[in-house]
Amino acid sequence: MYDVVLLTLGAGCGSPRVPVLACADALSAQGAKVETVTADSDAEIDAVLDGRRVIVATAADGQLRAVVRRLVRQYAPAPSKRPADLPPNRTIPDLPAIGVLSMDPKGDDLASRLGLPRDPADVAAAVLGDKVRRFDLLRNDGGSVTLDGALVGGTGPSSWRGRVEVDDAVLSDGQDPILACVVGNSTGYTQFDGYPLLTTPDPADGVVEVAVAVPVVTRRLLRQPRLRLEVRRARGRAVAITPRDEEIGYVDDGVKATLSHKRSWWVEPGAWAVYVR
Incomplete structure (x- = not known):
């Protein structure tokens, strides 16, 4: 035994x-x-x-x-x-x-x-x-890991600016005001302010899912401008976030931290495992 x-x-x-x-x-x-x-x-x-x-x-x-x-x-x-x-x-x-x-x-x-x-x-x-089940994990260039996901910004009404890239896809070039950005592996950060962010999070699909929430003003003839939230999504092997603001708050697997320089996450498919019935 x-x-x-x-x-x-x-x-x-x-x-x-x-x-x-x-x-x-x-x-x-x-x-x-x-x-x-x-x-x-x-x-x-x-x-x-x-x-x-x-x-x-x-x-x-x-x-x-x-x-x-x-x-x-x-x-x-x-x-x-x-x-x-x-x-x-x-x-x-x-x-x-x-x-x-x-x-x-x-x-x-x-x-x-x-x-x-x-x-x-x-x-x-x-x-x-x-009997075990294997799940993906995310490593990052800061020497840590993410099992569920990271929410960059999104803890208040203020926005931030930064470049967000998923493989070859650019979700923000650094000019847009971003309310929240999710680097997702599992299902913990699927919504922001009632809007869906991650649509198909799967902790065993071998990819990282990323969503960026950007406020967009829609102007209409003879009517007041309307603010809506545009969500941009991408899936891939790795994501890099390069903040343009001095310091951005974020939450990674429930742990609060701040982001002040470029941070990259990449997926390690099926790297960790849990005993199951």
Whole structure:
């Protein structure tokens, strides 16, 4: 039977919460050796990625991303040591599967949008089995990853300017005022202010979907000008955003940050995996 680590992230978590205890009990009942670990740093996450089966107990999508980011760091080869058998559309090999245990089984998180097991006992059964689903992830040139998506701007009424390119398609040349730009892998950022942004997000289709929302003034004879939102979309292998403003707020897998220089994301098809029933 397997050794399993139940990994909780974040300082001040205190005693293991009910879903963690229930999952640990279900694992033990099946004969697994279980260790419960709380990690407060990258080094502490790295310490449990040692070949044992890992269940990530997530209170937020950013915590799941933090673990996958460390897996990428661990398994990504240096460009000078690229294996001959690595697919041409990938920079990392298949990452080992992980289990995902939501701290809010009824919440709207990435695990629910991916259709993953929600009940602690179901998560335990999945991790002790051998069935997995593989999903795409997005790497970026800042050294991080995105599992769900990034929303650039869109957190207030103000607009920003920047060049947005998806492969050879230019969604904005830097002159347009942009209210929001979504770099999407899954289904977390499908709307902005009631307007549909991503139309066909699929976390396993091997492409990144990008949408840019631009306000457009329509002038009509003898009538007041009308403001409408134009949404431009493209799908491809990679996206680059070059801001012209000094600093733009964005949210990546639920984690807030700022963008002040060019940032590129590219898709790694089927790179990460999750245990499923």
